[in-house]
Amino acid sequence: MMWRSFSADWLKIRGKGLWFLVFLGPIGLLAMQGLNFGIRYDYLTKQYHSDLWGGLLDNVANFVPVALYLGGTLICSLMANVEHQTSSWKQLLALPISRTAVFMSKLLLCLLLVAVSCLLLSVGTVGLGYLLGFGDQPVPYAKVMQIGFASYAAALPVISLQLWLSLSSRNQTLPVSCGITLSLGSLFSASLSEWFPLSWPIMAWSAPRPWLFSGAGLMLGLLLLLPGALHFARKDVN
Template sequence: MRGFLLSFRSEFYKTRKTLGFWGSIILPLAITALAFVAVYTKSDKFVKMPPMMLWAQFSMISLGSMGTLLLPIYTIFVAYSVNNVEHKSDTWKTLFSLPISRWAVYGAKYFYAFFLLFICMALFTLLNIGFGNLLSFVKPELKFNEFHMELQLMQVFYKLLLSALGILSIQFLLSLLWPDFLKPMGLGFVATVVGAILASNQWEYSYLFPYSHPMGAMRSMIKQHGGPSDHFEIDIYTKDVYVSLAIAAIVFVAGYFIVQKRSVK
């Protein structure tokens, strides 16, 4: 455990000035700020909406962008940036020759990539809640304060995080084994486009393709049952999320054995 913690802390110091690290902060801040400006400047179009619909319209600006292309692309970039630090400085052999187990090094790198993804999703949640409540203060006619959607927003972004784990595991392994930019990133981008096409066309087996999971998670997020019109529940553990978790676990463990047996340059 000590080796894991030392490696994890080392990842922070190595990446704290990279775009991968700052992207986890800048991306949610930029998108939610744009959503705030859009609703603020067009408030006359939203003033007659009931509070629940106001929250839905406001949050879908962030959720729509993240659930289609931005989340898979950011996940691909995070996986690449964490491993690119070692590729660029040619320190893989040095890293694996340290008196720390390969499992600790490999696990720390992976969970640091997951940590960046978690920070990004957590900030999206907090900033959506914060900016929504700020709108009710600066534009009192927008009655955001009359409906509480905090729990649902946390559940949706949590579901999106889970849906991206299969992509993270695959891209983490590819970027670890291939030092160049084109192979892991290029394959990831192509797979993301294919996944978006499969999910948008609602192919019945799209849930088996990990790069379609974020969009699939968005489509399956509302529990289908009767109830009051001002109440809805988020269905977190749908089949696309379960497949994402299974792929993430299998590829993560397989990746360790591949790295253990392979001479990493």
């Protein structure tokens, strides 16, 4: 049943601006770093001359949490608005499909869209490095994949929370405001305690054992799914 719901949701997002957001996040982040390196090319290449790729990845990684939190927030909100704006929840939930399957299909689609954005970021980072002339040094492909997907796993608790809030509220002011606040707060997350989930995406890149924070994000994200799915299954919808 979930796959039928997923197929329907896939068709519903056409022309809703979701794919624009998927591409906008990584392209905007890479354009910012392209401008950064373009303006200060001599200084930055001299600073990172022993590891040009590492320097590029470090500069990109500083803004990945912001992009993940903000992008995840907007994707969740727009996806929920497909049903909210057309007042189609009652018709959807009257179909012979469980509410849990509806919730999980929307979550799966949201996670897929964010994953595509992370993949574009990793691929685009390699392309940017070659454009900047870093091809003489070997590409650290493991680090390139880590910059997108390790932080993505660590950010799953916030993405799960945002989907829960977005599906539960017809008025998207609260979930979007919450997401923007968390996005701005992530700029200072490196100074927060490692026990604070907001810091996990940057820790998943910079910590000595980054896999701990990716694993913690996966586990907490899965835990948040349970109350989210239960609340959605019992909540009255308009």
